[in-house]
Amino acid sequence: MIIDFRQADRKEIDATLCIVGAGAAGITLGRALAGSGIPVCILESGGLEYDERIQELYDGKDAGFHDIYDLKNSRLRYFGGSTNHWVGHCAPATDLDFAPRPWVPYSGWPLTKAELDPYYEAAQHLLEIGAYRYALSDFPDRYAKIPPFDPNKIVTRVWRLSPPTRFGAKYRDDLARADNVRVYLHANVVDFDTDADAKRVTAARLHTLDGERARVRAKYFVLACGGIENARLLLLSNRHAPRGLGNAHDVVGRYYIDQLRVENAAVAAVDNEQPLAMLEGDFHRDGVRFSSLLCPSEQAQRERQTLNWAVEVSRLTDMHPWAVALRNVRDAWREGKWPDDFGKQVWAVISDLDGVATGMYRRLQPWPLSLLARCEVAPDPENRVVLSGERDALGQNKIERRWRLGPREKHTIRTATRIIGEELGRLGLGRVKLADWLLADDNRWPADVIAGPHHSGTTRMASDPRRGVVDATCRVHGVENLYVAGSSVFPAGGYTHPTLTVVALALRLADHLRHRLEEPITIKTPLRSPTSSAGVS
């Protein structure tokens, strides 16, 4: 059942499970429990369509790294959440993303990828992306045609591109038909009521933009509002916990992470397009769209002490002002010229020594390709979101985001493009030229490097409450009946887009909650394998 909360008669609502937020995580969780007999209530701030007044509640202030996606417009506050505007890139995090990496401070999840694999597999169906296979070698016809990269340096993977699934439109009917699920629209949760020692949530307090107020009582609560709002609601729930709910150790809001996307981080000059053509652009199999990735081996990450990264090969683009120099390279190549004498001279040298473009160099027409770099952002407690002094239309403190990029990210992008250069050189395919800004040994970044926007990490998962907000089951440390779903629980994000992992974690949480609700309440309940009702339709 889907209800407009503004027109509901009852302002005191009871449920067994209350889910706050109807984006990818909240809808997945509610749908997984549809038909379970467990009374579920989903509270969504927005309606079924975009509404500027509601979207305005996401407004906030940015300090530090200048992200071209601001807080208000980088996410969507209505039924379906940010799946209403996502592009659809899906890939699971890697084994190493889950592991503690000594060269990446604060890295490591309290669970392994193997534990999440069954849920990743189940999530594939919800995202309409086919089988759970992400190695390019799973597509032998294509794999056979790519250059034989050194597997100790580079592994090839694929994105699977969701149509993209709009969770609101796609799964609305499933929730509407479920006897045990009620979805309330226009129901803004402003904070949680707790018992006196803030160890148990007793109710979620609701406000509407029209001034109506209500409470939802439940046995369990799940925060599923997104990578920033999850932390915001915990910080706002400070009646009995002055620093905010679950924030005894001042971790809520800290360790904010995102992912970087750097167009034209380098150009590859190759003597013809064939060996790299299989890596460029999208391809289709069984109704699913794919694109290829060059990724570092675990060995390469360890040896070169990088964050996780990926490189995509594409034609040079005109998207970003800082790529002007590289566009000049492209434009000159198109005209059969070099943009500068030095590039011409380098190409002449390697043509002679390496046989690259034998017979071609005098025509000065190597094939220019762009290397798009994707890069993890390192966890850092100083990168954070906090409550600002400004208030929104509901009287709630807005968010201020304070974060910066550091030398690890720049080192990673520089190393990534360099490794590609080493491999193209080893294979005699051509040479790579790094963007000028990557050469400087400083921490300056082009003004329009794109971050995600994949807000994550603000309620990170850790076994130690001093290092994380939720435990491995996604339960808030110190609060026995409050869970968090979504990318805010990621302690490290890798380079892969978060949606697949968000959905997999939500399915895992659904199993955990179902198990907990079926048995006498204990604080820690072992997780089980996903059941047939865990979201596979």
Added chain:
Amino acid sequence: MGRAMFNASHAPDFALRRASIKAIAGALCLLGFGRNSVGAAPIGSGDARLRAPIAALFRDEAAACAVGRRCLAGLAVGEYGALERTRVLLAPITGGAQFRERLARQRRREFARGDTAIVNGWVLARSETDLCVALALLPRD
């Protein structure tokens, strides 16, 4: 264009060492390329003889010299190991296809182990830049 860089290490910093450039020049002087080298005194009379097989590797000798000069001017050197590496590189010069094959193997090994130099952003094998540096330092007849 950005500054030229050399760095064989995988460390995040691109430490620049002018001293290493001078070491290359010194090495070349010891090998007999000294007449016009950086701060070097003339040594021997075989400069032209040694220059010829290196120059023969390049159809565009001027381009190789330009790259070599940029390497030298870049002031960006990591642990270059100039003396030993340059000696090994230049010792077997006899010209011809055999030498080219040897250089190709050397280049592949360098790329494989990440022994590369970044020159104006270009990722080049160490021996590629070594040859250019040598050519730039050798006196012309």
